[in-house]
Amino acid sequence: MxxxxxxxxxxxxxxxxxxxxxxxxxxxxxxxxxxxxxxxxxxxxxxxxxxxxxxxxxxxxxxxxxxxxxxxxxxxxxxxxxxxxxxxxxxxxxxxxxxQFLRSVEDVLAGGPRLIAVLEEVRDPGNAGTIIRTADAAGADAVILTGRSVDVYNPKVVRATTGSMFHLPVARGAELEDVLEKVAAAGLQVIAADVKGGDLLAARNSGALAKPTAWLFGNEARGLTDEHYALADWVIQVPIYGHAESMNLATAAAVCLYESAFAQRS
The missing domain is CATH 3.30.1330.30 (Ribosomal protein L30/S12)
Known part of the structure; x- marks a missing residue:
């Protein structure tokens, strides 16, 4: 001992x-x-x-x-x-x-994924780990963390995944523009989740969420920039019907990923 x-x-x-x-x-x-x-x-x-x-x-x-x-x-x-x-x-x-088991963006896109999460400048380890866990639960095919996001091997990230990081491919380190270019080439639409976006229900009713999708989630405090919006096919917000000032990033990501999971399975 x-x-x-x-x-x-x-x-x-x-x-x-x-x-x-x-x-x-x-x-x-x-x-x-x-x-x-x-x-x-x-x-x-x-x-x-x-x-x-x-x-x-x-x-x-x-x-x-x-x-x-x-x-x-x-x-x-x-x-x-x-x-x-x-x-x-x-x-x-x-x-x-x-x-460590490094995966490249090319690796995670090679299998023809239908649902992935892309994290740009997500700095909170708990949020990053919870999104990986949620993506796993929603049946997503991969998670990509850009180089401006927290290290996926940070102990707090690892704990928050509760083992889900061993279930689905996780790539890290690439720049967002390069990631989204490869995502589009793989046949996925990019939907940015942001408070400045359009109505989630309208996107649901249009059938757009049933298509192969990469959800883009931004920084906890600043969200996404105008330059990021220009890289997306859609910008959508999760509506707040009550009086809450805002919604936790990981919670909003759970709503978005499950909306796509439901639509793709309907």
Whole structure:
């Protein structure tokens, strides 16, 4: 059992909370039994190490067989060591070190997707991770984060996806103009979601949402620019019928993605 929170091995894992360390090593941290379980179930080849407290490992017994199937042994650690490794204040007793799996825009568009989400300058890790999780739930084919958005391997993003990042392709790093040019070439229309846009119900009634679509979501505070609008086929807003001042980006994205999911399946 590892019981020294200051050991070089523990420090190396803890450093993965920093972008510089993730870039240097090509690794990232996955926290919690659910996310680790999804990694083992869908992308076991990416999992390099698993660390757990004996209590947490016993509580989540299903992980043992999944780890064995992936030919991985668990490394038991003390509560103090787990606390030092994890990015969360109250970790759930299990973390894994995984290899990053970079995807290009060309890769995610090669399979003829019908629904994707494009994130431009989305900086909040919770929003980015929740949109990836929502896109997964809505049956979207991919998520693309431009270079101005948060790092998809940020621990807060990874936690917010709750394992969905292992279910669907996620590309990152490209510039928006290049992304949308390739999206259009792949036969998808671009719908920008913004408060300055037209009526979502009108778009629904026109049948436009049933077409292969890339939803474009912008920065939490500033939204999208006029230049971004010019790159889109439609600009649509999610209406607010009550007295709320605004809507959280991830919530609005959920409405948009599910509108397309419903239309494409009707």
């Amino acid at each position: 590892i019981d020294n929170p200051r050991s070089p091995r523990v420090r190396a894992v803890a450093k993965l909370a920093k972008r510089e360390a993730r870039s240097e090593t090509g690794l990232f941290l996955v926290e919690g039994p659910q996310a680790v379980s999804e990694a083992l179930a869908f992308r076991p080849e990416l999992v390099l190490e698993i660390f757990a407290t004996p209590t947490a490992w016993e509580k989540h017994s299903g992980l043992a067989s999944a780890a064995a199937n992936a030919d991985l042994d668990v490394e038991f650690v003390s509560e103090q060591v787990l606390d030092a490794m994890a990015d969360t204040v109250t970790p759930q007793g299990i973390v894994a070190v995984c290899r």
